[in-house]
Every structure is written in C-alpha cells, then in structure tokens.
Amino acid sequence: MNREWKKISDFEEILFEEYNGIAKITINRPRYCNAFTPKTTWELSQAFSLCREMQHISVVLLTGTGDKAFCSGGDMNVKGRGGYIDGDGVPRLSVLDVQMQIRRLPKPVIAMVNGYAIGGGHVLHLVCDLTIASDNAVFGQTGPKVGSFDAGFGASYLARIVGQKKAREIWFLCRQYTAEEAERMGMVNKVVPFDRLEDECVEWAETMMERSPLALRMIKAGLNAELDGQAGIQELAGDATMLYYFLDEAQEGGRAFLEKRKPDFKKYPKMP
Numbered sequence: 451m452n453r454e455w456k457k458i459s460d461f462e463e464i465l466f467e468e469y470n471g472i473a474k475i476t477i478n479r480p481r482y483c484n485a486f487t488p489k490t491t492w493e494l495s496q497a498f499s500l501c502r503e504m505q506h507i508s509v510v511l512l513t514g515t516g517d518k519a520f521c522s523g524g525d526m527n528v529k530g531r532g533g534y535i536d537g538d539g540v541p542r543l544s545v546l547d548v549q550m551q552i553r554r555l556p557k558p559v560i561a562m563v564n565g566y567a568i569g570g571g572h573v574l575h576l577v578c579d580l581t582i583a584s585d586n587a588v589f590g591q592t593g594p595k596v597g598s599f600d601a602g603f604g605a606s607y608l609a610r611i612v613g614q615k616k617a618r619e620i621w622f623l624c625r626q627y628t629a630e631e632a633e634r635m636g637m638v639n640k641v642v643p644f645d646r647l648e649d650e651c652v653e654w655a656e657t658m659m660e661r662s663p664l665a666l667r668m669i670k671a672g673l674n675a676e677l678d679g680q681a682g683i684q685e686l687a688g689d690a691t692m693l694y695y696f697l698d699e700a701q702e703g704g705r706a707f708l709e710k711r712k713p714d715f716k717k718y719p720k721m722p
C-alpha cells in the first residue's frame with residue numbers, strides 16, 4: 451500500500467515522518483549503506499526524544515533508505531582515535547546513547563530491516579523491541595575484523611536472545627547470516643518479501659495500537675529490568691511512581707504538606 455507519510459521535522463542525515471500515530475525514522479545515507487556519523491546519531495537522538503514527547507505517537511519504526519542496507523554501523527570514513535569524529539573534531543560513540551533511548555522509550559520500537567544490519571547497525575536492530583526483516587536482509591557483526599567491538603547490549607543482550615555459544619560465534623567469526631537464519635536464532639520476529647516489509651510493520655504497529663499503551667509501557671519496562679539491573683529497576687519504579695501520582699492517596703500527602711496539617715492516609719485501602 452502506498453501510504454502518505456507526513457514529515458515531522460527536517461534533518462540532514464535522517465528522515466522523520468509520521469502516519470496515523472506511527473513515527474518512521476529512516477537513516478538516510480544510502481551511499482554509505484546507511485552508516486551513521488556523529489551527526490546521524492545526534493539527529494536520531496533528537497527524533498527519539500520527539501517520539502517520547504509526542505503524545506499522539508504510539509509506535510516507532512526504525513529503518514534505512516533503499517533496498518540494500520538498514521544500517522552498516524559507524525561510518526568508517528570518520529572513525530578516528532577515541533571514536534567517530536564529529537564536525538568539531540570531537541570523537542564520539544554516541545550511538546550508545548541512541549541504544550539507551552530506544553530501550554527506554556515507553557513505546558514499542560520496530561526495527562524494519564530492509565537489507566544489511568551490520569556492526570553497530572546490527573546492535574541498533576537488536577535493541578529495538580521487535581524486528582521485522584525483508585527476505586534480502588543480512589545480519590552480522592564485523593567489530594573484530596575492523597577494529598571495534600560493542601561489549602554492551604551488542605554482546606550481553608545478543609547472548610540473551612541467541613544464547614552464549616551463538617553470540618560468541620557471531621562476534622568471533624564475523625560471519626553474515628540470512629534473514630531466515632536470524633529468525634531461527636530468535637533475533638527476528640518475522641521475515642517477509644521486501645515489498646511487504648512496510649505493510650507488515652504498519653500492521654504490527656496498528657495491532658499494538660489497539661492494546662493498552664500503559665500495559666505495553668509497563669511490560670517493556672519489566673522486560674528491560676530483567677537485564678538492566680539497577681537502571682532497569684529505576685525505569686520500572688519510575689513508572690510505578692507515575693501511576694501512584696494519579697491516585698488520591700499520593701495527592702493527599704502533597705496537599706497536607708501545603709496546608710500545613712498531618713496527612714490522613716487512614717482512609718486509603720491496604721489491598722491484600
């Protein structure tokens with residue numbers, strides 16, 4: 451189906467659009483297999499922040515322009531000492547911030563993998579909540595071949611998904627895997643023909659939009675907490691505090707303070 455995506459904001463290295471409550475973020479550097487520079491990751495951060503703020507956005511799709519690559523990781527042309535060099539000469543590994551933003555966004559993020567998901571691009575799809583891939587997609591890590599590694603989510607979360615042995619194979623050998631192989635390993639939720647990819651992702655997004663957004667938010671936080679330790683508990687606890695603040699019991703505490711009286715918590719239920 452040909453849907454009319456509406457531009458949300460102008461960026462140089464990504465596209466940021468929406469359609470019926472779904473945001474689509476597209477890494478737009480097809481000349482470099484959608485490799486990211488510090489500018490790309492800065493723009494991705496801006497777009498994910500906006501997705502968090504925009505109340506009418508329920509689900510986010512992350513993809514790359516064209517039919518060759520989702521994302522081939524960091525742009526090797528700007529890889530320097532200490533990181534990927536930005537326009538001011540500062541070395542950065544700012545894709546790590548984008549990974550955290552995706553995990554902490556209280557809305558589902560679908561990786562719409564339209565080709566190579568390699569290196570840092572492979573990690574980007576991993577940290578999305580769901581991955582739907584076209585049948586031409588190719589997955590793999592290259593770090594030990596090109597002088598890099600992601601021992602964070604790129605290793606530990608990968609191992610949670612595919613198991614320790616397979617994760618070591620993926621990193622130690624730097625082989626490439628087809629979409630079907632990635633699906634069998636549990637890294638991909640569904641493989642579809644290339645020209646079905648966007649329709650399939652939009653259908654999954656629309657199904658999730660029929661579900662309770664708060665329930666999805668809480669389950670995402672709970673699934674994150676299992677892996678993220680204290681930071682994951684903080685995220686889940688923050689959501690619990692937000693819900694508590696909706697209750698009269700929490701309002702009573704604040705009101706009593708401002709009215710300079712003792713709070714009356716006795717009337718609130720102590721659920722079994």
Ligand SMILES: CC(C)(COP(=O)(O)OP(=O)(O)OC[C@H]1O[C@@H](n2cnc3c(N)ncnc32)[C@H](O)[C@@H]1OP(=O)(O)O)[C@@H](O)C(=O)NCCC(=O)NCCSC(=O)c1cc(O)c2ccccc2c1O
Pocket residue numbers: 481482483485519522523524525526527534543544545546566568569570571592593596598599600601
């Ligand atoms: C993606 C490929 C497997 C595609 O191979 P193919 O043979 O089909 O195509 P080409 O190789 O000819 O590519 C066409 C064109 O694109 C350029 N290109 C592709 N990828 C990149 C790239 N990453 N950077 C720059 N340019 C790229 C390629 O040079 C060609 O240009 P021409 O001028 O020659 O026409 C294959 O391209 C490939 O393997 N690409 C490299 C993948 C890679 O090694 N990526 C970097 C891994 S490291 C990383 O991503 C990384 C980033 C971080 O920010 C981190 C932060 C913190 C921790 C870890 C990090 C990390 O590991």
